[in-house]
Amino acid sequence: MAVDLLLGLQWGDEGKGKIVDVLTNNYNIIARFQGGPNAGHTLVFNGKKHVLHTIPSGIFHGDAMNLVGNGVVIDPVIFKGELDKLAEQDVDYKKSLLISRKAHIILPTHRLLDAASEAAKGKAKIGSTLKGIGPTYMDKTGRNGIRVGDLELSDWKQRYRNLANKHESMIAFYDVDIEYDLEELETEFFKAIDVLKSLTFIDSEEYVYQAQKSGKTILAEGAQGSLLDIDFGTYPFVTSSNTTAAGACTGLGVAPNKIGDVFGIFKAYTTRVGSGPFPTELFDEDGETMGRVGHEFGATTGRKRRCGWLDLVALKYACQVNGVTQLNMMKADVLSGFKTLKVCTAYKYKGETIAHLPYNIEAENVEPVYTEIKGWEEDLTTMTDASQFPQGLNDYIDFLEKELEIPITIVSVGPDRKQTIFRK
Numbered sequence: 001m002a003v004d005l006l007l008g009l010q011w012g013d014e015g016k017g018k019i020v021d022v023l024t025n026n027y028n029i030i031a032r033f034q035g036g037p038n039a040g041h042t043l044v045f046n047g048k049k050h051v052l053h054t055i056p057s058g059i060f061h062g063d064a065m066n067l068v069g070n071g072v073v074i075d076p077v078i079f080k081g082e083l084d085k086l087a088e089q090d091v092d093y094k095k096s097l098l099i100s101r102k103a104h105i106i107l108p109t110h111r112l113l114d115a116a117s118e119a120a121k122g123k124a125k126i127g128s129t130l131k132g133i134g135p136t137y138m139d140k141t142g143r144n145g146i147r148v149g150d151l152e153l154s155d156w157k158q159r160y161r162n163l164a165n166k167h168e169s170m171i172a173f174y175d176v177d178i179e180y181d182l183e184e185l186e187t188e189f190f191k192a193i194d195v196l197k198s199l200t201f202i203d204s205e206e207y208v209y210q211a212q213k214s215g216k217t218i219l220a221e222g223a224q225g226s227l228l229d230i231d232f233g234t235y236p237f238v239t240s241s242n243t244t245a246a247g248a249c250t251g252l253g254v255a256p257n258k259i260g261d262v263f264g265i266f267k268a269y270t271t272r273v274g275s276g277p278f279p280t281e282l283f284d285e286d287g288e289t290m291g292r293v294g295h296e297f298g299a300t301t302g303r304k305r306r307c308g309w310l311d312l313v314a315l316k317y318a319c320q321v322n323g324v325t326q327l328n329m330m331k332a333d334v335l336s337g338f339k340t341l342k343v344c345t346a347y348k349y350k351g352e353t354i355a356h357l358p359y360n361i362e363a364e365n366v367e368p369v370y371t372e373i374k375g376w377e378e379d380l381t382t383m384t385d386a387s388q389f390p391q392g393l394n395d396y397i398d399f400l401e402k403e404l405e406i407p408i409t410i411v412s413v414g415p416d417r418k419q420t421i422f423r424k
C-alpha cells in the first residue's frame with residue numbers, strides 16, 4: 001500500500017492534528033516524520049482539548065499504531081509530559097506507540113544553545129520556539145547527535161557527557177546572559193530518559209516497509225508548514241527540517257514511488273508565528289478580528305499569531321512542491337461576518353506583476369495584488385453538510401479550486417472532530 005501524507009501548506013498551525021485525528025479511522029498506522037516539540041497539534045473531542053507535540057495525532061484511537069519516525073527529534077522531558085497527560089486520559093499508549101531508534105534526542109543543552117543563539121541574534125532573531133530544534137538538527141547533520149538507539153548502548157552516558165560539555169563551551173562562546181542550572185535540568189532529563197526507555201524502540205524503516213508490503217494503511221503526519229521548510233520556506237525564518245513531502249521519504253524511509261495521496265491543509269486565511277516575511281499580513285481591525293475569532297495563539301508557546309488574508313501565490317507554490325492531491329480548508333467559520341474577503345493572487349515585484357513565489361518576499365520587495373470576493377454572514381459552526389453552505393462560502397471554495405486546480409475535499413467549521421464537513 002502507498003503511504004498517504006498530510007502536510008501544512010502555510011506557516012504551520014493549519015490544524016493538521018484535527019484532520020489526522022478525523023482521518024485515523026481510515027489508517028492502521030500514523031507516523032510523524034520530522035520536527036519535534038516545536039509542534040503543537042490540537043485535537044478537540046468530547047468537549048475536551050488535547051495538545052500533542054511529538055506523539056502522532058492517532059494516539060486517541062485504540063486501533064491505530066503511532067510511530068515517531070527517524071526524522072523526528074525528541075525531547076524526553078516534553079515527551080514524558082505528553083505521556084503523563086495520556087495516562088490521565090486512560091490512553092494505553094504502551095501498546096500503540098513505537099519509536100524509531102534513528103530519531104535524535106534533544107538534550108537540555110540543545111535548548112540552552114537555542115536560547116543563546118536567539119539572544120545573540122538580537123533583532124534578527126528567528127522567533128524560535130526555543131525547544132532546541134535547530135541545535136539538535138545541527139548535531140544530526142554534523143554527525144554528533146545522540147539517537148534513541150544509543151540509549152541501548154552501555155556507553156551512552158559518556159557520549160551524553162561529551163556532547164553536553166561541548167555544548168557548554170559553545171554557550172559560553174555566544175557571550176550572552178543565559179542563566180541555567182544544568183544539574184537540575186539533567187535530573188529531570190535522566191528521569192524522562194528512563195520513561196522513554198520503557199517504550200518500544202524499533203528499526204522503523206523496516207517496520208514501515210513490512211507494513212506497506214502486508215497491505216497496512218499508513219498516514220504520514222507533517223508538522224509545521226511548507227513555508228517553514230528548511231529548503232523551500234522563507235529562509236532563514238524557517239524551522240530546521242524538511243516539512244514538505246520529500247521529508248516524509250527521508251523521515252520514515254518511504255520510497256518516493258510509494259507515496260499515495262497528499263492531503264494539503266490550509267487555513268481559509270493565513271497566520272504566522274515568529275519572525276519573517278508575510279506579504280498579506282494585516283495590521284488593521286480585520287487582522288485583529290481573525291486573531292480574536294480564530295483564537296490565534298500558539299499551542300506550544302502561547303504567542304499571538306500574526307494574521308492576514310489568504311496568499312494564493314504562496315499556497316500554489318506549496319501545492320507544487322508537495323504534489324498535493326486533495327485540499328482541506330480549515331477555520332472557514334472564522335471568516336463569517338466579513339463583508340468582503342481578499343485573496344492575494346499575484347505580487348508586484350521589482351516593477352512587475354508575478355504569480356510565483358520569488359527568492360525574496362520581504363515587505364520592501366513584494367506588494368500583494370488582491371482579488372475581492374463577497375463574504376457571508378451565516379454562522380458555519382453548526383453546519384453538518386456542504387449543502388448548508390452559504391453562497392459566499394461556495395463562491396470562495398469555487399474560486400480557490402479553480403485557481404489551485406485541486407479539489408477541496410474537507411472544510412472544517414470549528415475545532416471539534418464533529419465540525420468537519422466532507423465534500424464530494
Ligand code: IMP
Binds near residue numbers: 038128134223
Ligand atoms: P523552531 O523550529 O522552534 O526553531 O522555530 C523556527 C520558526 O518556526 C519560528 O518562527 C517558529 O515560530 C516557527 N515554528 C516552529 N514550529 C512551529 C509550529 O509548529 N507552528 C508554527 N510555527 C512554528
